[in-house]
Amino acid sequence: MDFVPHDEETIKNMLEKIGVENIDSLYVDIPNNLKIKDLNIPEGLTEADLLKKLTELSEKNKIYTSAFLGAGSYYHYIPSLVDFVISQSQFFTAYTPYQAEVSQGMLQSIYEYQSAISRITEMDVTNASMYDCASALAEAATMAFFITKKRKVLLIEGIHPEYVETVQTYCWGRNIETKIISLDDLENNLNDEIAGVLIQSPNFFGEIENISHVAKIIRSKTKKCILIQAMSDPTCLGKLTPPGKNDVDIFVSEGMGNKPSFGGPNLGILSVKEKYMRKMPGRLIGLTKEINGDKEGYILTLQAREQHIRREKALSNICSNQALSMVAALIYLVSLGKTGLKEVAIQNFQKAHHVKKALSQISSYSIINNKPTYNEFVVKCPNVDKLIKKCKENDILPPLRLSNYFPNRKDEILVCVTELNSDESIKKFLQIAKEAI
Amino acid sequence: MEFPNDLKYQATHEWVKIEGDIAIVGISDHAQDQLGEIVFVELPSVGDSLEKGAVGANVESSKAVGEVVAPVSGEVTEVNEKLEDEPEIVNSSPYGDGWIFKIKMSNPSEADSLLDAAGYQATL
Numbered sequence: 438m439d440f441v442p443h444d445e446e447t448i449k450n451m452l453e454k455i456g457v458e459n460i461d462s463l464y465v466d467i468p469n470n471l472k473i474k475d476l477n478i479p480e481g482l483t484e485a486d487l488l489k490k491l492t493e494l495s496e497k498n499k500i501y502t503s504a505f506l507g508a509g510s511y512y513h514y515i516p517s518l519v520d521f522v523i524s525q526s527q528f529f530t531a532y533t534p535y536q537a538e539v540s541q542g543m544l545q546s547i548y549e550y551q552s553a554i555s556r557i558t559e560m561d562v563t564n565a566s567m568y569d570c571a572s573a574l575a576e577a578a579t580m581a582f583f584i585t586k587k588r589k590v591l592l593i594e595g596i597h598p599e600y601v602e603t604v605q606t607y608c609w610g611r612n613i614e615t616k617i618i619s620l621d622d623l624e625n626n627l628n629d630e631i632a633g634v635l636i637q638s639p640n641f642f643g644e645i646e647n648i649s650h651v652a653k654i655i656r657s658k659t660k661k662c663i664l665i666q667a668m669s670d671p672t673c674l675g676k677l678t679p680p681g682k683n684d685v686d687i688f689v690s691e692g693m694g695n696k697p698s699f700g701g702p703n704l705g706i707l708s709v710k711e712k713y714m715r716k717m718p719g720r721l722i723g724l725t726k727e728i729n730g731d732k733e734g735y736i737l738t739l740q741a742r743e744q745h746i747r748r749e750k751a752l753s754n755i756c757s758n759q760a761l762s763m764v765a766a767l768i769y770l771v772s773l774g775k776t777g778l779k780e781v782a783i784q785n786f787q788k789a790h791h792v793k794k795a796l797s798q799i800s801s802y803s804i805i806n807n808k809p810t811y812n813e814f815v816v817k818c819p820n821v822d823k824l825i826k827k828c829k830e831n832d833i834l835p836p837l838r839l840s841n842y843f844p845n846r847k848d849e850i851l852v853c854v855t856e857l858n859s860d861e862s863i864k865k866f867l868q869i870a871k872e873a874i
Numbered sequence: 875m876e877f878p879n880d881l882k883y884q885a886t887h888e889w890v891k892i893e894g895d896i897a898i899v900g901i902s903d904h905a906q907d908q909l910g911e912i913v914f915v916e917l918p919s920v921g922d923s924l925e926k927g928a929v930g931a932n933v934e935s936s937k938a939v940g941e942v943v944a945p946v947s948g949e950v951t952e953v954n955e956k957l958e959d960e961p962e963i964v965n966s967s968p969y970g971d972g973w974i975f976k977i978k979m980s981n982p983s984e985a986d987s988l989l990d991a992a993g994y995q996a997t998l
Contacts, residue, residue: 746937746938
C-alpha cells in the first residue's frame with residue numbers, strides 16, 4: 438500500500454474548499470510569540486557523509502559479549518526467522534494501519550498475534566498491543582477504575598519502579614489514588630472501595646508470587662476488585678502457571694522477539710477476561726465472513742470506543758499499536774513453538790539457579806530472595822563497586838546495582854541469567870565474584 | 875417512524891414512561907435508526923443512583939456509541955438484562971422489549987419538563 442503525500446494542487450483544492458487562503462492561516466489561533474520562527478537544523482548531508490557520521494556515532498557503543506543485566510529488559514536468543522519476516526516491506530512499518538481493512542495481511546498478523554498471546558497466557562482476549570509493559574499496566578489500572586468506578590488502586594511492592602512511576606502518572610491524571618503496600622498487608626487494605634490490585638510476578642527482584650493465593654484473598658474480601666498481573670519477561674510462561682489459570686482479570690507484559698536495545702522499542706501485551714473486553718483500551722482485530730459469501734476477512738472491531746469516534750470520552754488515548762514489535766513477537770512465538778518456549782523457560786530457570794547456587798557458596802555472598810525465582814535474583818555482595826568494574830573490564834555487562842532504584846540497598850545487585858549466558862561467561866562471572874571481595 | 879403519545883421524551887433521544895414513581899427509560903425510534911445495528915448495551919447496576927442529566931447507559935453500534943442520559947433523578951431499580959445477550963432488541967422494539975433501565979424517581983416533578991411526542995419530533 439502506497440502512502441502518497443499531498444501535492445500542491447490537492448493542498449490548493451483543500452484550502453479553497455474550506456475557504457482558507459494558505460496553510461499558515463490555519464494557525465492564526467496560536468499567538469505569534471509561541472510560533473517557532475527558525476529551527477536550528479543543520480543543512481542536509483550527502484548519503485556518504487551521513488553514513489560516516491552515523492558509523493562514528495555507533496562506534497561509541499560498547500557492545501559486551503555477555504550480559505548479566507535484566508531488570509525489565511532481557512537478552513534472549515531471537516531466531517533469524519524473526520528479522521527475515523519483519524524485514525518484508527509489507528510488515529516493515531512501526532505503524533498500525535489507519536485505513537485498516539485494505540491492509541488484510543497486516544490485520545491477519547495482528548489477529549494471529551492476539552491468538553498466540555491468548556493461548557500462552559490462557560486469557561480470553563488480547564488486544565493488538567500497547568506501547569510497553571509500563572504503559573499497559575497504567576492502562577490496566579485505569580481500566581479497573583472504569584470497571585468498578587472506584588478511585589483507588591493498590592500496588593504490591595515488587596513492581597518495577599519505572600512501572601510504578603508510569604502508573605502513578607496515569608492515575609494522577611485520572612484522579613485515581615495509588616497506594617503501595619506489602620503483600621502481607623493486602624488483606625487489611627482490601628475493601629469494596631478498591632478498584633484494583635496490581636502485582637508483578639516474577640517481580641522486580643525476580644520472585645515468583647503466589648498469584649492464585651492473591652486472587653483468593655481478593656475474591657474473599659471484595660465483590661469486584663480487579664486483579665492485575667504484570668510480567669517483565671514472558672518467556673517464563675513456557676513453564677510457569679499462566680495468568681488465565683490463576684484467576685487474573687488483566688494481564689500485562691512486554692518483550693518476546695524484540696531486542697533489548699536500550700530498553701526499546703518494545704510492545705506492551707494486554708490480555709483480559711472476556712467480561713472486561715469492552716473496557717479494554719487499544720485496537721482489536723476480528724475475523725469475519727462476507728454477508729453474501731464464504732470469504733473470510735479481518736476487520737478492526739470494537740473501535741467505536743476509541744478516541745477518533747468517542748473523542749474525550751474514549752477509554753484511553755491509545756488508538757495505535759506497536760505493529761512491527763508485535764509482528765516480531767508473533768514470529769518469535771511461532772518459531773519457537775510450544776516445546777521451544779518451554780525449553781527457553783527451562784534453560785533460563787536452570788542456568789539462573791546454577792549461578793544463584795554458585796554465588797551463595799562463595800563466602801561473604803548471600804542470596805536475598807526467600808521466594809522462588811525465575812531468571813533473576815538479588816545478591817548481597819562484599820564489594821559491589823569492584824564487581825561492577827571487573828565485569829566491565831572483562832567484557833561482561835554487569836548486573837544492576839539495586840541502589841540505582843533503592844538508594845539504601847547499596848550492597849545488593851540484581852543478577853539476570855538467560856539462555857544466552859554461555860558456560861564460559863558464567864565461569865568468568867563467578868571467578869570475578871570470587872575476586873571482587 | 876413512531877413516537878407514541880403516551881411517552882415523554884428528551885431532546886437527547888431518550889423516551890420515558892412514567893408508572894407511579896417509576897420511570898422506564900429507553901431510546902427513541904429515531905435514535906436506534908441513526909445508530910444502526912446495535913451490538914452492545916452497557917447497562918447501569920441496580921442500586922446506582924443517577925442524577926438527571928447523568929449518563930445511565932451506553933448504546934454501541936459498530937460505528938458509534940450513544941449515551942443514554944437519565945431524564946430524571948433517582949435510583950436504578952431494574953435493568954433490562956436481556957439486552958446483554960440480545961442488544962438488537964433495541965433496534966427491533968425500541969419502545970417495548972428494548973427498554974433499558976428503570977429509575978425510582980426521587981423528584982417526580984422533574985418529569986414535568988420533559989417533551990411530549992410532538993415537542994420531541996419538532997427537535998428532529
